[in-house]
Amino acid sequence: MKCKISPLRPDTAELAPHSVEETAALWSERLRDDDDPRTQAAFEAWLDQAPEHTDAFERVEAAQALVFSLADSSEMQALRRETMQRMLRTRRRSLMLRGGAIAASLLVATVIGVLLINPRGSWQTPGEATVADAGTVYQTGVGQRSVVTLDDGSVVTLNTDSRISTHYQVGLRGVTLERGQALFKVAKDRNRPFVVSAAGRQVTALGTEFDVYLSKRAFEVTLLEGRVTVTRESAPASRGIGAAPALAELQPGQQFVALAKTQPQVRAADVKRVVSWRHGQIVFENERLEDAIVEMNRYSRQQIVLSDERLASLKISGAFNTGDTGTFVDALTAYFPIEHSAPQDGTIVLKPAAPLRG
Numbered sequence: 001m002k003c004k005i006s007p008l009r010p011d012t013a014e015l016a017p018h019s020v021e022e023t024a025a026l027w028s029e030r031l032r033d034d035d036d037p038r039t040q041a042a043f044e045a046w047l048d049q050a051p052e053h054t055d056a057f058e059r060v061e062a063a064q065a066l067v068f069s070l071a072d073s074s075e076m077q078a079l080r081r082e083t084m085q086r087m088l089r090t091r092r093r094s095l096m097l098r099g100g101a102i103a104a105s106l107l108v109a110t111v112i113g114v115l116l117i118n119p120r121g122s123w124q125t126p127g128e129a130t131v132a133d134a135g136t137v138y139q140t141g142v143g144q145r146s147v148v149t150l151d152d153g154s155v156v157t158l159n160t161d162s163r164i165s166t167h168y169q170v171g172l173r174g175v176t177l178e179r180g181q182a183l184f185k186v187a188k189d190r191n192r193p194f195v196v197s198a199a200g201r202q203v204t205a206l207g208t209e210f211d212v213y214l215s216k217r218a219f220e221v222t223l224l225e226g227r228v229t230v231t232r233e234s235a236p237a238s239r240g241i242g243a244a245p246a247l248a249e250l251q252p253g254q255q256f257v258a259l260a261k262t263q264p265q266v267r268a269a270d271v272k273r274v275v276s277w278r279h280g281q282i283v284f285e286n287e288r289l290e291d292a293i294v295e296m297n298r299y300s301r302q303q304i305v306l307s308d309e310r311l312a313s314l315k316i317s318g319a320f321n322t323g324d325t326g327t328f329v330d331a332l333t334a335y336f337p338i339e340h341s342a343p344q345d346g347t348i349v350l351k352p353a354a355p356l357r358g
Helices: 020-033 037-049 051-070 074-098 100-112 289-297 309-313 325-335
Strands: 129-132 137-140 146-149 155-158 163-169 172-185 194-198 201-205 209-214 218-225 228-232 246-250 254-259 265-268 281-288 304-306 315-321 338-341 348-352
Touching: 020 037, 020 051, 037 051, 051 325, 137 146, 137 155, 155 163, 194 209, 201 209, 218 228, 246 254, 281 289, 289 304, 289 309, 289 315, 289 325, 304 309, 304 325, 309 348, 315 325, 325 338, 325 348
Parallel strands: 172 194, 304 348
Antiparallel strands: 129 137, 137 163, 146 155, 155 172, 163 172, 172 209, 194 201, 201 228, 209 218, 218 254, 228 246, 254 265, 281 315, 338 348
16 A cells, blocks of 8 residues: 655645644643643543544644644745645635634644744743753653654654653763653764663764664664764663673664563664654654554554554554544555454554455
């Protein structure tokens, strides 16, 4: 299956009076500037009213994240102009009746997103990062993404549901990846190595760019440029670099992979595919459906489950927007003999629409 999804869906741009999408955009804007617990409680109550509220909010957040990553590209500028012109042509009468300036502002907030500069001088989308402990802890929620600049000028891009903590000292720039995934673009400093600790291992670099992914089943390091070494963590990052021998020394385009109960290995990596999440996309190439579902579930509160394990080995290829669970499921049911149901707990259950062999 080859399925390329447009970054902007028509239903996200629709501006029916009091539409769910419009309300979701307003909540996104309000949460960005209002940290009152009562506001958060009201927002969560709105989410609980209906599953489509959560879906709409995730689409708004995904659109903002996608535009953030591509805001200055010529493709995005052209798409922005095309979308605005099309919407103005088709909705001109409605916009005039409702107040053109207000409706147009809501359209921009829903489809294009609003960007801001955070206090540390790095770009992020509204509400994406939580910074605590005097700037030493950075984290994102499910479906969110954030770019932060560390004290030495190194830039870290956090993927969905990720958390890092920094431990800088004389002679060492230490970072711990506590969960999730992060892309590190390290500022050069020969006197202070940059060390990322995760899952009992350390990734050491002087000036380079690499991606580290930590999950329950895997630890992966993918090198984009420069050079890094991977060792076992013989000492906490806050005390210095461990003296353990290197498990691997990576060259650009290589990936270190350690799966549970298997021997770690170094293999060639499709780097663009590995870091496609930076642009709000997930790219699958002949991927097992079970693994593709695990990846899609990382970006959404609404989870997909398989009711029949024989579906797990089906192969899927395509590009999908992060958090766009609905389009992913629609593509599966259109291409495979699969149907879906949604129990009261909000999960999406996939099951065979016709008998499967084996």
